Amino acid sequence: xxxxxxxxxxxxxxxxxxxxxxxxxxxxxxxxxxxxxxxxxxxxxxxxxxxxxxxxxxxxxxxxxxxxxxxxxxxxxxxxxxxxxxxxxxxxxxxxxxxxxxxxxxxxxxxxxxxxxxxxxxxxxxxxxxxxxxxxxxxxxxxxxxxxxxxxxxxxxxxxxxxxxxxxxxxxxxxxxxxxxxxxxxxxxxxxxxxxxxxxxxxx
Numbered sequence: 001x002x003x004x005x006x007x008x009x010x011x012x013x014x015x016x017x018x019x020x021x022x023x024x025x026x027x028x029x030x031x032x033x034x035x036x037x038x039x040x041x042x043x044x045x046x047x048x049x050x051x052x053x054x055x056x057x058x059x060x061x062x063x064x065x066x067x068x069x070x071x072x073x074x075x076x077x078x079x080x081x082x083x084x085x086x087x088x089x090x091x092x093x094x095x096x097x098x099x100x101x102x103x104x105x106x107x108x109x110x111x112x113x114x115x116x117x118x119x120x121x122x123x124x125x126x127x128x129x130x131x132x133x134x135x136x137x138x139x140x141x142x143x144x145x146x147x148x149x150x151x152x153x154x155x156x157x158x159x160x161x162x163x164x165x166x167x168x169x170x171x172x173x174x175x176x177x178x179x180x181x182x183x184x185x186x187x188x189x190x191x192x193x194x195x196x197x198x199x200x201x202x203x204x
Contacts (some may be wrong), residue, residue: 007056014038014049015058018069024113028069031179081107083139084118089153090161091124091132091176104135107202114199117142120153120162122201127151127162129177136161136203140196153191162198 007015017037029037050069053059062068085103100168101120105119116139124160126136129153138153146152148167153160154174163174163184173194174184186192 002079005057007053007085010038011049011053014046015053017204020114022071028067030066034158036063036204042204047115050145081109081112081115083107083116085137086118086120088123088127089120091122091134091163111202112139112200113195114139115127116199117130117196119202122162126176126178126181130164132162132177133196133202133203136201138198139200139202144194146194146197151197153195155187155191156184165194189201 014034015036018028021027021033030051031046034040034050035043040046050059050061053183054061057074058072060070060072062070076105082104083106085105089101100145108114118140119137120140122132122136122138125137132151138154144167150164150165151162152174153162154165157172161174161184163176166173166175166183172186174186175185
């Protein structure tokens with residue numbers, strides 16, 4: 001059995017794409033969708049990568065099905081998740097994050113579209129338009145890149161906040177979802193780091 005680190009960057013990216021499509025849409029991508037996403041000249045190129053991932057044991061493929069790709073059992077998410085609670089994140093003006101693990105909570109994995117790496121407690125009301133309220137626990141998938149329009153946990157000059165990411169040709173803004181708050185415009189000299197993307201919440 002191969003490990004993730006032995007996959008080529010391209011095949012690792014394809015495997016991640018398959019996982020994300022299953023999480024986001026409830027079904028795997030077709031060969032045509034994989035070809036389009038990665039700019040392959042034909043489906044046969046995508047098929048070679050899928051065969052390689054199958055042989056490596058990461059996925060299973062049902063023959064003669066347009067969406068016959070399935071994650072191998074060891075690649076599927078567990079039914080129960082134990083997730084660390086790391087502190088607070090501002091839904092308002094950025095605040096310094098509380099550092100360290102405060103607690104561990106156990107959840108049914110079906111509660112989240114993507115498996116979060118950690119939970120943060122929301123402080124503030126700037127994201128109420130997206131249903132994120134003061135005191136909610138938000139699940140965060142740790143990653144450094146995000147697409148335009150995604151809800152992200154961002155570190156701006158060392159302070160952490162949760163906002164929608166708006167990427168324009170000549171500007172980056174962190175957008176609240178409450179008209180009482182102004183967008184945070186990221187200046188060129190400021191350091192912006194995406195800590196992760198929002199993947200669900202828990203209200204206690």
